[in-house]
Amino acid sequence: xxxxxxxxxxxxxxxxxxxxxxDYQVLASSGHICDLPERSLxxxxxxxxxxxxxxxxxxxxxxxxxxxxxxxxxxxxVYLAADPDREGEAISWHxxxxxxxxxxxxxxxxxxxxxxxxxxxxxxxxxxNINLVEAQQARRVIDRLVGYKISPILNKKxxxxxxxxxxxxxxxxxxxxxxxxxxxxxxxxxxxxxxHLNAGNASVRTLLTDHNGKKIKxxxxxxxxxxxxxxxxxxxxxxxxVVKGSSKSRPNAPFxxxxxxxxxxxxxxxxxxxxxxxxxxxxxxxxxxxEGHTALVTYIRTDSVRVTEDAQREAINFIxxxxxxxxxxxxxxxxxxxxxxxxxxxxxxxxxxxxxxxSIKNKVSRNQYRLYRLIYERFLASxxxxxxxxxxxxxxxxxxxxxxxxxRVNGRTIIFKGYTIVYESANEEDEVVDDNKLPNLxxxxxxxxxxxxxxxxFTKAPPRFTDATLVKAMEENGVGRPSTYASVISTLExxxxxxxxxxxxKPTALGETVTEFMENNFRDIVDISFTADMESKLDQVENGxxxxxxxxxxxxxxxxxxxxxxxxxxxxxxxxxVTDVICDKCGSNMVIKNGKYGKFLACPMFPDCKNIxxxxxxxxxxxxxxGDVVKKKTKTGRIFYGCGNYPNCDFMSWELPxxxxxxxxxxxMRVVENNGEKKYICxxxxxxxxxxxxxxxxxx
Numbered sequence: 001x002x003x004x005x006x007x008x009x010x011x012x013x014x015x016x017x018x019x020x021x022x023d024y025q026v027l028a029s030s031g032h033i034c035d036l037p038e039r040s041l042x043x044x045x046x047x048x049x050x051x052x053x054x055x056x057x058x059x060x061x062x063x064x065x066x067x068x069x070x071x072x073x074x075x076x077x078v079y080l081a082a083d084p085d086r087e088g089e090a091i092s093w094h095x096x097x098x099x100x101x102x103x104x105x106x107x108x109x110x111x112x113x114x115x116x117x118x119x120x121x122x123x124x125x126x127x128x129n130i131n132l133v134e135a136q137q138a139r140r141v142i143d144r145l146v147g148y149k150i151s152p153i154l155n156k157k158x159x160x161x162x163x164x165x166x167x168x169x170x171x172x173x174x175x176x177x178x179x180x181x182x183x184x185x186x187x188x189x190x191x192x193x194x195x196h197l198n199a200g201n202a203s204v205r206t207l208l209t210d211h212n213g214k215k216i217k218x219x220x221x222x223x224x225x226x227x228x229x230x231x232x233x234x235x236x237x238x239x240x241x242v243v244k245g246s247s248k249s250r251p252n253a254p255f256x257x258x259x260x261x262x263x264x265x266x267x268x269x270x271x272x273x274x275x276x277x278x279x280x281x282x283x284x285x286x287x288x289x290x291e292g293h294t295a296l297v298t299y300i301r302t303d304s305v306r307v308t309e310d311a312q313r314e315a316i317n318f319i320x321x322x323x324x325x326x327x328x329x330x331x332x333x334x335x336x337x338x339x340x341x342x343x344x345x346x347x348x349x350x351x352x353x354x355x356x357x358x359s360i361k362n363k364v365s366r367n368q369y370r371l372y373r374l375i376y377e378r379f380l381a382s383x384x385x386x387x388x389x390x391x392x393x394x395x396x397x398x399x400x401x402x403x404x405x406x407x408r409v410n411g412r413t414i415i416f417k418g419y420t421i422v423y424e425s426a427n428e429e430d431e432v433v434d435d436n437k438l439p440n441l442x443x444x445x446x447x448x449x450x451x452x453x454x455x456x457x458f459t460k461a462p463p464r465f466t467d468a469t470l471v472k473a474m475e476e477n478g479v480g481r482p483s484t485y486a487s488v489i490s491t492l493e494x495x496x497x498x499x500x501x502x503x504x505x506k507p508t509a510l511g512e513t514v515t516e517f518m519e520n521n522f523r524d525i526v527d528i529s530f531t532a533d534m535e536s537k538l539d540q541v542e543n544g545x546x547x548x549x550x551x552x553x554x555x556x557x558x559x560x561x562x563x564x565x566x567x568x569x570x571x572x573x574x575x576x577x578v579t580d581v582i583c584d585k586c587g588s589n590m591v592i593k594n595g596k597y598g599k600f601l602a603c604p605m606f607p608d609c610k611n612i613x614x615x616x617x618x619x620x621x622x623x624x625x626x627g628d629v630v631k632k633k634t635k636t637g638r639i640f641y642g643c644g645n646y647p648n649c650d651f652m653s654w655e656l657p658x659x660x661x662x663x664x665x666x667x668x669m670r671v672v673e674n675n676g677e678k679k680y681i682c683x684x685x686x687x688x689x690x691x692x693x694x695x696x697x698x699x700x
Contacts, residue, residue: 003023007082008029014285015113019115032094034055053094068099078101080095105127135547145551150525158574161495164514166534169518173526173528175464178465179507191454193454197448207408211404216405230403245392247391251333258475268371282368286368288363314353357373357377364685377423386418388415464501497511509577520570525558588604600612616630619631619641621659623669628643630644
C-alpha cells in the first residue's frame, strides 16, 4: 500500500510527487472542502457563535472528496500537507473530519517544497494544531458576521450589489481620507534660490539654507527679488566649513509578504494581486525544461525576516565564490521583525542559490522570471556587506554688509559597493549621489559668483495611494494581515469602490458614499485603531485565548449598530458623474451609471427619457488592423484590450498593446511607462525586443 499525501493545489501536488516517487501518492483537495454556506449566515449566534460548516455542493469538489476517500482506504498512512499557516491548518482539520481520519491524522508542514524539506517533515509528523484552526475560525466567523449583517443594509440604503467587510471597509476609509486630504489641501508658495559659483576652473551649484545663522524660508517673489539683488552685490563668497566623513548603508532584510508586494509594485509595475499570484506559482512549482515541475521560492505568506542558518551559510559561500570574500560578512547578517509579527515562517527566499534567475530566464514566463529575480537578488543582497561612502558637507557664506546668507552643498562618493552590486534599496535609488562632481573645496577658500538662479515652487498635496504605499500603510496601521492585502485591494476595485488612475488608487463616488455610510453607522468598523486592536485579539487566539470570548465582546455593540442603521431614514445617494455627451433624444448631459456589465451612459431624465449608450474607452491602435483598441472587462472583472472592429478583427491582449507587432518575431509588444521613459516590450519570452519610444514627462 502507498502512503497518501494531501495538499491544496494540483500544482503543489505535481511538484511534491516528483520528489517522493512511487511509494507515495500525492493528491490535491483544491482548497477548502468545507466552508460556511454561501446563501445563509451559517453561524449559530444563540449557541455561542458556532459555525455551521457544510461540504461543498460543487460537483467537481464532491468528485475530489470521493477520490480522496477511496485513496484513504487504499493507503497505509495519510499525511495532511496543506500550507503551514492558519488557513492550511483549517483545511487539514476539515479533511481529517470529512475523510474520518480521527486521531491518526498526520499533519506535516514545510517552509519550502524541496526534497530535503518534505522528507524531514515526513519523518516528524505532528497532530493538527487546534489553536491555529480556531484562530482561522475566529476570523472567518467575525468576517462573516460583519459582511452578512452590513451588506444587506448597504444594498438597501445605497444600491444593489454592494458589500461591506471588516478589513476592506477600513482600507477603503484610508483611501477616502487621503482623497479628502487632497481636496482640502491648500498649496503654499515657496522659492528656491541657487548660487552657481566658480572655484578655480570648476563650478558648483549651491542652495540657500540660512540667513544670519537661522534657517530661512522664502515664500514670495518680492522677498526673492530682494535677496537675489543682495546676493548679486555680495562683498564676498567664501567656504566657512568643510566636513568630510563616511557613511554606511545596510542592506534591506529579505522579503516578507508585505515588502514583496511593495517592491513588486514599484519595481516591476505589477499590482499586489499579480505579485501574489505569480509568487504562489514560484512557491508551488513551475515547469522548467530539463528539470520538470520545480519549486523556486520558500513559503510566500510570512511577516518574518528570519532566515535559517543553513540558508545563511549557503548564501555566504555563494557570495564568496561569485563576488569575492570582501563582499561576504564575517558573520551572517540578521534582521529583527517589527511590530506584531507571526514568526512561524522564515522570510521569502530562493530555495537554492544555484538556480540563478538567468539560468531559467528562457524557461519560465517573463513575469515569473522577473519576480524570481527580485526575490533572489533581495535575499542575496541581504546577506552581503554594507555599502560604504565618503561624504562631504560644505557650507558657503555670502557676505552682504552685516548680513550672512548661507548656502549648502553635499556630496557622496561610493567607496565600496557592498550589497548594492546586487540590489539597490529604494532609498538608495532615490538619493542624489554626486560621484566626484564636487571640486576639492577647503575652508576659507574664496569663491566667485557666476550667477544666481531662482524658481517658484508650491507645496504638494499628499499623494494618492498606490498598491505599494497602501500595502505599506495597512501593515503600519495593523489593518488586516499580509496575506489579505492583495485580496482586499482586488475586492475594492471589483466592487467599483476604487479605480486606478495610472499607478494610483482613487476612491470612486460610490466608494466615498459607502465610507460615509459606514462612518455614520459603523464607526468602529472603519476606525483604524479599533481594526488593529481586533487583529491583535484575533492573533491571541493562536496562543490559546478562547475565540468565543473575542466574538462575545464584539457582537453586542455591533448588533446595536445594525439595528440603528436599519431604522435610520437617512439616504445616501451616489453622486452621478455628469459627462459632456449630449443625449440625442432630449438634449440633456448624459451621466455615467454602473450596470451588471459595467459602466454605461444614461439620460438623467429617466424614466421620461430612457436613452442609454455604451462607453467605449479608446486606449491605443490595433497592431493587426490599425483600428481602435478599447479597454474591456471579462465577466469576472479582469481587464483586457480588444479591437473595436470586433468581430471583423479578433485581436485581443491582456496587456496594453503597442500599435505594431514586434519587428523581430511578430509577437505583440506591450506598452510600459517607467523611470521617465515609454517603451514597447515584446511579450515573447524568447525575444524580449525593446524599443524606447519617447521620454515621459514627469508630473510635478
